[in-house]
Amino acid sequence: MNPQLKDARDFLSLISIASGVSGYEFSIASLVREGFKEFSDEVLGDKIGNVYALKRGIKESNKKIMLAAHMDEIGLIVKKIDSRGFLQFTSIGGIDQRTLLSQEVLVHGNRAIPGIIASLSPHLFDKMESSQAVKMDEMVIDVGMPLAKIQEVIQVGDIITIKRQTYPLLNNLIAGKSLDDRAGVVAMKVCLEELSRLKHSHDVVAVATTQEEVGARGAITSAYALNPDLAVIIDVTHACTPDLKGQVTIDLGKGPAVALGPNIHPGIYGHLVDSAHFHRVPIQIEPIPGHSGTDAWPIQVTQAGIPTGLISIPLRYMHTSVETLNIQDVINSGKLLAYSIASLPDDLEGMLCY
Amino acid sequence: MLLKSLSELNGTSGAENLVRNFLRQTIEPFVDIINTDKMGNLIGIKNDSLSGPKVMLSAHMDELxxxxxxxxxxxxxxxxxxxxxxxxxxxxxxxxxxxxxxxxxxxxxxxxxxxxxxxxxxxxxxxxxxxxxxxxxxxxxxxxxxxxxxFTTVFEPFGDGLYKGKALEGRVGCAILAELLQNDYDFPLIAGFTVQEKVGLRGAKVAAHHLAPDFAIVLEAIVADDMSDCAEEGWITELGKGPVCSFMDRSTLYSSKLIQWVTGVARQNGIPLQFPRGSGSGNDAGSIHISKVGIPTISLSVPCRYIHSFASVISEKDYQACYDLVNALLKELPNIFEGSSINFAKEDKF
Amino acid sequence: MDMDFRILEQLTQIFGPSGSEEQVAEFISAQIRPYCDEVTNDTLGNLIAVRHGTGKKIMVAAHMDEIGLMITHIDKEGFLRFTPLGGVRTSNLVGQRVKFNRGRMGTIGVEKIAKPSDFKLDKLFIDIGAVSQNEAEQIVRLGETAVFVGDFVEVGSRIMAKALDDRIGCFVVIEALKRSKSTNELVFAFTAQEELGTRGAKTAAYALEPDLAIAVDVTATGDTPKAHSMSVKLGSGVGIKVFDRSLITPPQIKRWMAAVAAERNIPFQWEVLEYGGTDSGAIHLSRGGVPSGVISIPTRYVHSPAEMVDSRDVQAAVDLLVSLLEHPLE
Missing domain, CATH: 2.40.30.40 (Peptidase M42, domain 2)
Known part of the structure; x- marks a missing residue:
């Protein structure tokens, strides 16, 4: 495995295993800061928890390019502790209740407390066939402690994550939780690293955003604060699996998906595609007819409007705890970003002119 | 820890090799005879030369x-x-x-x-x-x-005095059995680590036939549904309330005299004991007790939450109490035997 | 200091559906003017009160509007058809009395329904006692709004009334404002159009640019028979919000609020609300972001004509708000 691939895999693994549910990104943020530091001129944070890594361009009268990938993940939150000491919970972000049963979790109370998601309906595991999926309301978390002890360490409102390692699969694939969108964060790191070998005119600010999974909230405030001249968002997109034939056209391992449509500035789309062809980075084209479901959506309409592009890393089983992607796609996303940034004209006006 | 190693080994019905090899190494120093039968059951025999009742302890090696x-x-x-x-x-x-x-x-x-x-x-x-x-x-x-x-579940301590792991249903019995073999008893003791329990109690059927014990104890883990929202009577068993002595399950109706004997020994030794509410799924006892002319059989189990899943949970106390109870029963056992048959008249105190 | 619940009674009975908050603003304005340096109204109908100080700029928000119904059609017989203004529950409506701005009352009737699943909003109508389209049009204009009728009643420590969502918040803010000895720069926003999507709070926050914000609003409870599971109970203290659909309270804010409550022995409970949001949802995303929290008053039967709160929780809310204003987060 080449060193860049290994570095990317190790960093992805590190931040995938860490916990950073929307609104509670402080611990993931410190890992991201650490990861960005080596290739940035400055790393900063803000009130909402967004992390900014600045890499200065070589020109005086330069423009500001924003990169954004969200570092938060979907998760669960304790909504009630019942009289027998089992934890009732609800979800933060979109979670399919069918992916939860029998998962090992960590309840982030005074310390991280291991638990297991159980079904309240009796004999679940003796019933071979049921017509109704177990509902989230019918599940609880068992932490194996009596109520009095639980009350010392766990409170209503504590955050819960799935306890999950990352697993290498064949052919540079990796599986784990929250690769959506920690993979995008890794791609930004790859980009910063590539940029340190390239000359680029413009200032680049890579933003690891917060709270994307609950409405792109970190992107809304960070884009407002930065007010960049151009923004490229790196997120994940659905890759094809047997049950998605005809519904999804993007494949794993064939390069990042470059989006086009109303959310995307055509000049940026064109520049990304041209850069990919020139530098022989494999890409796939992803037409999106409306809401891209990413930070790109609110960023585009921030302040007086921001020309926005979107690169997506193909990913299987999105929002499960076994999200799966190809590391090479992550590397290629970072490289494509770097080549595109380095080849931007000093004056962006021509490129961004309709 | 024996149970951790056993839990983390992979071995399903018909593919128990890794578990069998591990157990063979573990028990070898403590038995006189060790072999694997035609079905794949691992058989260890202690005190083969002694007379007295031939007692079989059985636990299944296979997992989901x-x-x-x-x-x-x-x-x-x-x-x-x-x-x-x-x-x-x-x-x-x-x-x-x-x-x-x-x-x-x-x-x-x-x-x-x-x-x-x-x-x-x-x-x-x-x-x-x-x-x-x-x-x-x-x-x-x-x-x-x-x-x-x-499944890839790591076996480790969980919550307050509990353990979490995979494959506990059978391996809990295997671990208790392997530990018991380290003790001395003055009668022939057979350890049967059986295969293919999960697909129809098939290994035990063969083992019971060729071993032909006078008495058998089946060890495993049993459903504890004490986290479900149904009323207490639907919980089957509860964690932390001691080992479980079955009256009846889908494959066996246990002898009430034997159950009384177990209850008495538990009480004498201050070991907590519980009885399942409702009849659970069957276990190897179902094959053993109807083998040949019939074999007196009891089933003792450790309560286990989420038993047929990736991450099952047992209580350390229950595990220890189950071990203690079986050990106490084995010590008492010669008292209820007359030759090779059980005679409770001898033991009027029960 | 005892709270003057007569002010709350008056607040709940004032007509003020979303977009028509003027009378509520007038009433509040009169209450607070002696305690503030500036009191102004803005374009969307927010009432903004400023009390100058030297410290941080803290914004406190409570919304003045209540849910209601908007008249969309008057038929030949003088019956009115309507559309909901805010989160009205259709199943609560039949037999309810409603009241228009100029005092006219009406009742809500329903067409013949074949089966329960046919029960939809468009089967309902308002009868204002008019016998013809002409007569009805003299009393009510298309586009006019009506609110529920729901008297203010005290039952032991409990209080029942319409529009406690969120006049109880306004009341808490008024009481805290009167008592506060905080030396910080305080801006109190009594907001408009919360029920339609926290619209007033959005523009107010943009204009005020606070360093920190606290919204005061109602939250649901899980303590009624077979309720949707939730840990909040009536009478068990003021709610400190952790999560709802509009806001994940920043951890440092929730810790600050809880620490102040604990230090002052103010009973509080953590609140995880699976549905709904508050003004803080809009405020915390204003400009570059504003760290925001929410003081919640546990309330049963939210969005009904008989919402219910416990006066002890209201007292705790006032005490907490007063303390927070004096001890802002560093």
């Missing part, structure tokens, strides 16, 4: 797993469960195949589902294992049809 039954054109693996499992618990989990390749059981992203899709449970037919193969050929070069995928 998924058997690979097909490889799709794109290189995904289709599977069927070995042993009873609710497919609902398989979604969004990692599995390990042949102790070498990792795979994941994914599911359609919530974003791409129709409105009510999340209400319908996913079945095995809809699920598949992704090992990252590029194609059918790629997958076929790594995985063969008939290979098994196992």
């Amino acid at each position: 797993a998924l058997m690979i039954i097909d490889i799709t054109g794109e290189g995904f693996l289709k599977f069927r469960p070995v042993g009873g499992i609710d497919a609902q618990i398989l979604v969004s989990k990692p599995v390990q195949i042949n102790n070498s390749y990792m795979g994941v059981i994914g599911a359609k992203a919530i974003h791409l589902q129709k409105h009510t899709e999340g209400q319908n449970p996913l079945s095995c037919d809809q699920l598949y294992i992704d090992i990252g193969a590029k194609s059918k050929e790629d997958a076929s070069s790594k995985v063969k049809l008939g290979d098994y995928a196992y």
Whole structure:
């Protein structure tokens, strides 16, 4: 495995295993800061928890390019502790209740407390066939402690994550939780690293955003604060699996998906595609007819409007705890970003002119 | 720790090799005779030369797993469960195949589902294992049809005095049995580590036939449903309330005299004991007690939450108490035997 | 200091559906003017009160509007058809009395329904006692709004009334404002159009640019028979919000709020609300972001004509708000 691939895999693994549910990104943020530091001129944070890594361009009268990938993940939150000491919970972000049963979790109370998601309906595991999926309301978390002890360490409102390692699969694939969108964060790191070998005119600010999974909230405030001249968002997109034939056209391992449509500035789309062809980075084209479901959506309409592009890393089983992607796609996303940034004209006006 | 090693080994029905090899090494120093029978049961015999009742302790080695039954054109693996499992618990989990390749059981992203899709449970037919193969050929070069995928759960302490791990149903019995073999008893003691319990109590049937013991104790873990929201009487058993002595399950009606004897010994030794509420699923006792002319059999179990899942939970206290109870029973055992048959008249105190 | 619940009674009975908050603003303005340096109204109908100080700029928000119904059609017989203004529960409506701005009352009737699943909003109508379209049009204009009728009643420590969502918040803010000895720069926003999507709070926050914000609003409870599971109980203290659909309270904010409550022996409970949001949802995303929290008053039967709160929780809310204003987060 080449060193860049290994570095990317190790960093992805590190931040995938860490916990950073929307609104509670402080611990993931410190890992991201650490990861960005080596290739940035400055790393900063803000009130909402967004992390900014600045890499200065070589020109005086330069423009500001924003990169954004969200570092938060979907998760669960304790909504009630019942009289027998089992934890009732609800979800933060979109979670399919069918992916939860029998998962090992960590309840982030005074310390991280291991638990297991159980079904309240009796004999679940003796019933071979049921017509109704177990509902989230019918599940609880068992932490194996009596109520009095639980009350010392766990409170209503504590955050819960799935306890999950990352697993290498064949052919540079990796599986784990929250690769959506920690993979995008890794791609930004790859980009910063590539940029340190390239000359680029413009200032680049890579933003690891917060709270994307609950409405792109970190992107809304960070884009407002930065007010960049151009923004490229790196997120994940659905890759094809047997049950998605005809519904999804993007494949794993064939390069990042470059989006086009109303959310995307055509000049940026064109520049990304041209850069990919020139530098022989494999890409796939992803037409999106409306809401891209990413930070790109609110960023585009921030302040007086921001020309926005979107690169997506193909990913299987999105929002499960076994999200799966190809590391090479992550590397290629970072490289494509770097080549595109380095080849931007000093004056962006021509490129961004309709 | 013995139970940790046993829990983390992979071995499903018909493929118990790793568990058997480990147990063989573990018990070898403590038995006179050790062999594997035609079915694959591991048999250890202590005090073979002694006279007295021939007592068999039995525990099953096999666990739930998924058997690979097909490889799709794109290189995904289709599977069927070995042993009873609710497919609902398989979604969004990692599995390990042949102790070498990792795979994941994914599911359609919530974003791409129709409105009510999340209400319908996913079945095995809809699920598949992704090992990252590029194609059918790629997958076929790594995985063969008939290979098994196992859960990857780490065995470790959990909560307040509990343990969490996979495969506890059978391996708890294996661990207690292996530990008991280190003690001295003054009668022939047979350890039967059986195969294929999960697919129909099949190993025990064969073992009981050729071993022909005078008395048998089946050791395993039993369902504890004490976290469910049904009333207490529906909990089957409760964690922390001691070992479980069964009256009846789907495969056996246990002798009430034997149960009284167990109850008495437990009381004398200050060991907590509970009885299952409702009749649970069967175990190896079902094969053993009807072997040949019939073998007096009892079943003692450790209560276990989430027994047929990736992560089961038992109480350390229950495990220890179960060991203590079996040990106490074995010490008492000669008193209730007259030759090779049980005579409770001898023991009027029960 | 005892709270003057007569002010709350008057507040709940004032007509003020979303977009028509003027009378509520007038009433509040009169209450608070002696305690503030500036009191102004803005374009969307927010009432903004400023009390100058030297420290941090803290914004406190409570919304003045209540849910209601908007008249969309008057038929030949003088019956009115309507559309909901805010989160009206259709199943609560039949037999309810409603009241228009100029005092006219009406009752809600329903067409013949074949089966329960046919029960939809478009089967309902308002009868204002008019016998013809002409007569009805003299009393009510298309586009005019009506609110529920729901008297203010005290039952032991409990209080029942319409529009406690969120006049109880306004009341808490008024009481705290009167008592506060905080030396920080305080801006109190009594907001408009919360029920339609926290619209007033959005523009107010943009204009005020606070360093920190606290919204005061109602939250649901899980303590009624077979209720949707939730840990909040009536009478068990003021709610400190952790999560709802509009806001994940920043951890440092929730810790600050809880620490102040604990230090002052103010009973509080953590609140995880699975549905709904508050003004803080809009405020915390204003400009570059504003760290925001929410003081919640546990309330049963939210969005009904008989919402219910416990006066002890209201007292705790006032005490907490007063303390927070004096001890802002560093």
